[in-house]
Amino acid sequence: MKIESIGKIIANRVCLLALAMFCLQLLAAGSAGDGKRDLKFDLLRIGTQTFTNVTVGTRNADYVVLLHRGGVISFKVAKLPDDVRAKLGYKEASRARRAKVATWAKAAVTRMKKSAEVKSLERRWRQRVKSVLANPALVNAKTIVLAIVLSLLAHLFFSYCARLICRKTGNEPGGLIWIPGLQLIPLFRAAGMVPAWVLGLLLPVLNLVVYLVWCVKIVRARSKNGWLALLLVLPVANLFAFLYLAFSSGPEPKETATPKIMTLQAA
Secondary structure (H helix, E strand, C coil): CHHHHHHHHHHHHHHHHHHHHHHHHHHHHHHHHHCCCCCEEEEEEECCEEEEEEEEEEECCCEEEEEECCEEEEEEHHHCCHHHHHHCCHHHHHHHHHHHHHHHHHHHHHHHHHHHHHHHHHHHHHHHHHHHHHCHHHCCHHHHHHHHHHHHHHHHHHHHHHHHHHHHCCCCCHHHHHCCCCCHHHHHHHCCCCHHHHHHHHCCCHHHHHHHHHHHHHHHHCCCCCHHHHHHHCCCHHHHHHHHHHHCCCCCCCCCCCCCCCCCCCC
């Protein structure tokens, strides 16, 4: 029993010694952080609380530790009186913080104004487009002419590419290649398909099957890799695949032998 009581006494003394060391470290840290002697107040009122024999300990940007006659307590810097904050050197820090907050607020307001202006411009642009589309009279004649010219150039370019594909497969397209709609006939011939397949394009679902068959056969006729047929089916990629079929080189097409007509003299 005596050994246990002696052990408890030693443990209590060690705890008190550790607490005293901790308080001394707080005081040392406070004075080291300030580079000055610890500030002391005989009487300090914070809000409704009053403290005596106050010594300022550790402090940072947000909190300060105070050692007083009744023990140790910490307070937010914002709750300290103005004169105490000034003595502790928080006046300049609070000014700098307010300046940062003001700068951030101005930048936020500027961003909000810019976003509002952008939204306003988008709204006015949409209203303008709707008004132009709703009133055909507002469409400029130059715009119409430009649209017609661009459409004509796009058709001529497509027809020229189709003509190259037909000729590189050994099939002369003729004048049909320049006529919208009828230009499909030489393209089907170039793929080794009967022109009657064109009628299948007029039927739903069947038109997809006809197009897939044409993609496979035209790639084989040009002696290209089978993956190119898949690219002809995919949106956007089919444009580049079609141009590749038109302008890429390949093996020379084999000339089909024309059958000889037997005449009476030859018999």
